[in-house]
Amino acid sequence: MSRARCERCLRPSGHCLCPLIPELPSRTRVLVLQHPSEVGHALNTARLAALGLNNAELRVGEVFEDLPELLARPGYRAHLLFPADDAQPLQPYGMTDEPLLLVVPDGTWRKARKLLHLNPLLAALPRVTLEAASPSRYRLRKAPGPGALSTLEAIVQALEVLEAPASFEPLLRPFESLIEGQIAAMGAETYQRNHLKP
Template identity: 30%
Template sequence: MNRFLSLYAERKAAATTTFKGRGARRVRCETCQMPQQHCFCDQAILQTSHCGFALLMHNMEVLRPSNTGRFIADIIPDTHAFIWQRTEPCQALLNLCHQQQWQPYVVFPAHFSEPQRVHHDIAPPQGQKPLFIMLDGSWREARKMFHQSPWLDQFPVISINPEQASRYGLRSSPVKGQWATAEVAAQLLAMNGEHNNAKLLEQRFKSFTQQTLAGRNHQ
């Protein structure tokens, strides 16, 4: 079961207004959210993985066609999705994190956290698998989520050190260190030794960018 799609359906059903962001008027595939003529659902093939992802999503991010976190769920079977709440912890996510099989890591740049909390290598205890908690939203939203979620402070922070700007071609001015969620996830997969899964996710992200730009040019 694709948990992102389940969350998307719940969020869409609960919405009291129609999403009016860029591209909102286009007729889209209900699954991949691409314009129908650029649907690439046939490329979504689940792989074997020894890690999990938990998308902690800003309320509006779930509905954005530009969201890239959803592509993780197309590749990695243990991908979960939750809505972030400013006023209370996400108990469902905490329940997942406290399952014995997982070692949770909050994925965020190191300089926003206490040094003793930061890990640069993935080394879960024996018998456990890494669970990467991704704060999925705009950069401003992700920072807000990180600083206003003290209930996540119990978990270590895993940080990557990208040496180049994001290849997210849909942004007008990519900033070094501010990567799309799918790009960060691909880096984490590579760090965990899952290089084939990393390449597959990178390719899905690349196809998404190319297809979106092609759609804009056609429009």
């Protein structure tokens, strides 16, 4: 028999994160395209981002048939937050800049690349990247590289560049709580043995 869970944050009822999830406005529209393999992940950070931002949407799939409609939002310029040789570093909005529709693939690097491969329209978008990403707070996953961030962290950092001096730090509160809960569940000794850098 499965445990009762919150239908909003998808956490077990006793560990519901909803009281920690903010409702933040943003000038930027965020569209997260989540690979199906991420949906059941215990640390589903893309869902936390979509719940905490008023101007965000989360779609799950591999092929997005309605991608042309999703990208054609009046008043927004669609850009893909994903590394590439020609990716432009994000810059703060100027006074007259049209805001971005920031498209963020969510999955492992391999799954995210697959989303781009299966959705040529997505791969064709102009790309943007974080010039100097802060270190990840994701203490439970081994990052593939020094600049690797969880989806939620990448979104927070991107918005804080674009919409400076606005702070999107409250989006990280449920994320931090989730990580602390996972560490507590595994026990300090197990965490130190398997996750702390020597």
